[in-house]
Amino acid sequence: MQAKLEARNISHSYTSNRNVAEVLRDLNFHADENEFISFVGPSGCGKSTLFNIIAGLLTPTGGEVRIQGETSTGKPHPSLGYVLQKDLLLPWRTIMDNVILGLEVRGVDRKTAVERARPLFEDYNLKGRENDYPSALSGGMRQRAALMRTLVMDPEILLMDEAYKALDYPLKIALESELLETVRRLRKTVIFVTHDIEEAVTLSDRVYVMKARPGQIIKEIKVDLGVESTDVQDRRMAPAFNHYYQLIWKSIAQQSLPAKNRKVA
Template sequence: MEQSGKLVVAGVSKTFRRDEKEIVALREVNFSVKEGRFISMIGPSGCGKSTLFNIIAGLLCPTTGQVLADGQDIVARPGTVGYMLQKDMLLPWRTILDNIILGMEIRGVRRAESVKRALPLMAQYGLKGFETQYPTALSGGMRQRAALLRTLLYDRDILLLDEPFGALDAQTRLHMQNWLLELWRDFQKTVLFVTHDIDEAIYLSDEIYVFSPRPGHIRAKIEVPIPRPRKPGDMTQAVFTELKHRLLDLLFSEAPIVGAAG
């Protein structure tokens, strides 16, 4: 495949060995993401999406293949991308401000500079007044806001978001989706987003990658033809409904997809 793009995943496979058995989690995953794009990944549970994220994040080594960011090999190089899991992972003994600046602290940024950068963003994105609160005082949505700001302030061009809104109720989830789109527009990051929610994938994304069951590979790459900026009413459009039906067919069809990415 073409070795260009902000992020390139080329021929990535991953096999685990457990109890003297081999489990093939990923098989020949290939894709290239242009700078500033919002990509969602959907697929059945256990298809290897989180394994792929751990490989891109440098936490796992692939059995075969390459991962490149800006043309540089990032295999086994943790910290090259920003990574947020479904659980907010806020440290309960740190205030919200201290949680948000944690990534900058790890990178060696002085506290005064970290606080100077964090406070305006907390005010701009709905966390003003919570600086000295602890995580237990915040709702699920507010905790996810803090976790997203922490990931953003880690200051990496590529963000991996692994089902960050999966545990939220529907109304809070929609608020968070709109908030994420605002952040993405303002900071122009390249985002890879794992979700099991097809509506969420369509609403947020420029492109959607559909994964097969394990061993996971990309069965199809689907462009989302809905113009930006987007609003909740877009979910009632015929093009949205048609795309949802197409994605459902891809997820539940076992036939090979002609022209699929991967």
């Protein structure tokens, strides 16, 4: 079966004042249709650089990204949608106008765009807030609006970079549950970048563990919690949850030990 998205031998280096800093080295990975994959690793492992390469915002110094079998290296692909840590809502536009911004850029007339967006306000508990400005919304509401702005474009692949990092724990749990229910219902492929091991285990079908300096994939872990529920609390209570958490944690922690003290997994 052809992967929805595939990266082949991705490497990247930055050059500054004649010094070369190798950020990523020879990464190979894939995401299948309707699959949720996450990347986790220590600070400095190049997760955000990798995200920008997948998104087509940065051209790697080596390797290629392919979407549905076609190369998309160094250029944004129409099947991709982005959700970032910062909501980036425009303060001078209403929430409705922020949500339909991408449709307007594509040339969709306002009436059609509003009709497409309106059901999302009901789905994400923002009905009645269409004409409010971002300053009137809480952080969680703003992040919901940012996700709606992406979903209204109907992307096949969602790229999410530390999307819930800045939120408090109860709100983060609620939004993770909403996300998981949404991507399953709409059958989206998700590539999720996070530093949070609990988040990765809870949401993912597979987790890629990275090491730093330079960033490399050191382990691929298929996650099966044995729980069908999209409720994050249910998933974190699964008997298998701690097994996967420990597996990922030990893989990351091993990288901070001197080479002679590392255990071979």
